[in-house]
Amino acid sequence: MEPVHPEFRPDPGLSRAEMESLQRQIASEAVFEDADEHLPESPVVVGVDQAFPDERAVSAIVAMHEGEVIERASAVTDLSIPYIPGLLSFREGESILAAFETLECEPDLALFDGSGRIHFRQAGLATHMGVTLDLPSVGVAKSLLCGRLSNPPEEPFSEGTRVPILADGRVEVEEGTVLGYAVQTRQYDGGSRYINPLYVSPGHRVGAETAASLAQAHCASYKLPEPIRLADSYAGELADEARQ
DNA sequence: GCGACAG
DNA sequence: ATCTTGTCGC
Numbered sequence: 001m002e003p004v005h006p007e008f009r010p011d012p013g014l015s016r017a018e019m020e021s022l023q024r025q026i027a028s029e030a031v032f033e034d035a036d037e038h039l040p041e042s043p044v045v046v047g048v049d050q051a052f053p054d055e056r057a058v059s060a061i062v063a064m065h066e067g068e069v070i071e072r073a074s075a076v077t078d079l080s081i082p083y084i085p086g087l088l089s090f091r092e093g094e095s096i097l098a099a100f101e102t103l104e105c106e107p108d109l110a111l112f113d114g115s116g117r118i119h120f121r122q123a124g125l126a127t128h129m130g131v132t133l134d135l136p137s138v139g140v141a142k143s144l145l146c147g148r149l150s151n152p153p154e155e156p157f158s159e160g161t162r163v164p165i166l167a168d169g170r171v172e173v174e175e176g177t178v179l180g181y182a183v184q185t186r187q188y189d190g191g192s193r194y195i196n197p198l199y200v201s202p203g204h205r206v207g208a209e210t211a212a213s214l215a216q217a218h219c220a221s222y223k224l225p226e227p228i229r230l231a232d233s234y235a236g237e238l239a240d241e242a243r244q
Numbered sequence: 245g246c247g248a249c250a251g
Numbered sequence: 252a253t254c255t256t257g258t259c260g261c
Contacts, residue, residue: 052251052252053253088250091251114251119250125251142250145248146248191261192259193259199250
């Protein structure tokens, strides 16, 4: 699929100020609530993840429908900027969009490895990609970029726990706005080890509660939603090949 | 100056 | 994220 808003393509050649300005524009176009048209009964869901062999970015997309993998797509690009917290989508976005351009099926929803609305300018990777493609999207991060937990219960959180993530002073939105949820998708029973929660937020055309529900609904036996987990291992395979 | 920060 | 050995627990 092609970008519906090519003007939002993440050009790594922009200055930092220009990138941040574009993010504010993207955030204003983003819809952080459920779309009027609900998702189909059995949606095609894609998981997106990256790996970085040497100085290149490998983006992998795994498309699933009713629990089955129906397509895999990928792309490799050279990296032009370093990792800068808050500007991740400008480092990885080019290869992600290139991979989407080779995807033949029409996804109804995309799950990204990284933040969506949980971002300084409310325009994390999942939001940037979702708005650019005009595709409903959800951000699934393994650590918290900004914001704070609201009234967290005692740790470790038990499986199924959801804790609201509220905007703090670092986020360009009214303080206390619900940006997403910490979601404990899996947890060990007793024992000495415990699993950290996921930080789930709306990318585009999805509300915070729905984003959390979608992330949970797509988990199989592991902490990460299955489409993302499969995209992660696929990206890893491709990266291994690229290194040789 | 200090703190803090997805992948 | 990536680079890496060992170690814990089921």
